[in-house]
Amino acid sequence: MTLRLILTRHAKSDWDNPLETDHQRRLNPRGTRAAPLIGRWMADKGYLPQDALVSDATRTRETFALLSTQLPQMPVRFEPALYHACPDVMLRALRTAKAPTVLMIGHNPGIAALAAMLLRQRVTHPAFNQYPTCATLVAEFDAENWAAVDYDTGTALDFVVPRELE
Template sequence: MTMRLVLTRHAKSDWDNPLETDHQRGLNARGKRAAPLIGRWLTEKGYVPQEALVSDATRTRETWSLLSANWPQIPVRFDPALYHACPDVMLRVLRSAKAQTILMIGHNPGIATLAALLLRKPYTHSSFSRYPTCATLVVEFDAEDWSAVGYDKGVALDFIVPRELE
């Protein structure tokens, strides 16, 4: 069986309100433009997930809302464990997923590190190592379920950053 992971960093966040905590920061105008672009790209490429695992931070929730606005309703879990999670925690959360195609929305540096660790071969794209805001990797695994997925087992299908879609 093939398991597919769509790994997205949250869209560009707003730093204008000094009274907000990091967890409370929402998206800025650029982020609000970028997330729907990624959502449309995922639809056009046939990568719409069946389940979503999203950090519970405001900016990841907003990214999810804008990215998925034109999709059929799918189960979503806003998980506090994904807030600034390290790759091992992100992998543990992923292993609890039920659907065959999963979207995970998280934060750097964890999401960039996880993306690199999951792949059998390094991915060549000028922005991959930075994993800028709203960067999205689509990776497949030959596995029966998510418990069998681990580092160095994935094959990259696609990678995009919003700038390429504007």
């Protein structure tokens, strides 16, 4: 069976409100423009998630809300454990997924590290190592279920950053 993971870093967030905690930071105007662009790109390419695992931070929730307006409706789980998670925690959450195509939205540095660790071969895109805000990797795995997915088993299908879509 082929499983597909769409791994997205949250869109650009706002640092202007000193009263907000990091967890409460919202998207800035650039982020609110970028997230729907990524959603439209996913829809145009046929990368249609059937389930979503999203950090419970405000900026990841907003990224999902804006991105998903361009996609068919899907169930979403807002996971506190994904907030600034390391790759092992993110992989553990992914292994609980049931749908064949899963969208995961998280934070750097964990999401960039997870993307690199999941793939057999690194992506040659110049922005892959930085994994800028709203960067999105689409990877496939030849596995019976998500519990069987491990590091160094994925194949990259696509990678994009929002500025390429503007």
